[in-house]
Amino acid sequence: MAILPILKYPDARLRNISSPIVTFDEALASLDQDMRETMLNAPGSGLAAPQVNRLLRIIVIDDSAPDEDYGSRVLTLVNPKIVNAAGELVYREGCLSVLDLQAEVRRAEEVTVEAQDIAGQNFTITAKGRKAVILQHEIDHLDGVLFVDRVSRLIKDMYLKKRRKFQKQAQNS
Numbered sequence: 001m002a003i004l005p006i007l008k009y010p011d012a013r014l015r016n017i018s019s020p021i022v023t024f025d026e027a028l029a030s031l032d033q034d035m036r037e038t039m040l041n042a043p044g045s046g047l048a049a050p051q052v053n054r055l056l057r058i059i060v061i062d063d064s065a066p067d068e069d070y071g072s073r074v075l076t077l078v079n080p081k082i083v084n085a086a087g088e089l090v091y092r093e094g095c096l097s098v099l100d101l102q103a104e105v106r107r108a109e110e111v112t113v114e115a116q117d118i119a120g121q122n123f124t125i126t127a128k129g130r131k132a133v134i135l136q137h138e139i140d141h142l143d144g145v146l147f148v149d150r151v152s153r154l155i156k157d158m159y160l161k162k163r164r165k166f167q168k169q170a171q172n173s
């Protein structure tokens with residue numbers, strides 16, 4: 001197992017579309033383990049493969065119940081697809097690829113997702129609230145979409161300016 005480096009916005013590689021997974025082999029199981037370790041180490045609520053520079057449709061999410069410790073349950077979804085979305089909620093989101101920003105995003109309140117597990121078995125889950133938000137956020141990553149794309153233009157522009165300034169300072173020091 002290994003902790004993988006996480007790409008940071010505005011890295012252009014976060015904008016690529018990930019490919020469906022067709023081979024359920026040792027390499028995939030190993031990527032799953034590394035992604036779990038990377039997410040828990042961060043720590044984060046979810047992680048998508050393109051964030052660790054692998055353009056594959058696999059995500060991991062913290063699936064612990066509210067009364068359980070963080071990370072006591074992690075769920076892997078391969079080739080996840082939202083097949084139903086209902087309701088609306090506004091939730092404060094952050095992202096391991098977007099440093100120092102939390103912002104409110106409007107999402108569906110409930111989603112049904114079809115996916116495969118690491119062995120290629122199909123399953124369907126329906127989630128509400130926080131878990132529904134995490135699923136939508138991570139599935140977005142597979143299509144090169146970041147939560148900053150879903151916040152107001154003003155917040156996005158201010159944030160981008162701040163990041164570029166910070167990167168310049170880091171380069172000059």
Ligand code: NI
Pocket residue numbers: 094095096097137138141
């Ligand atoms: Ni994210």
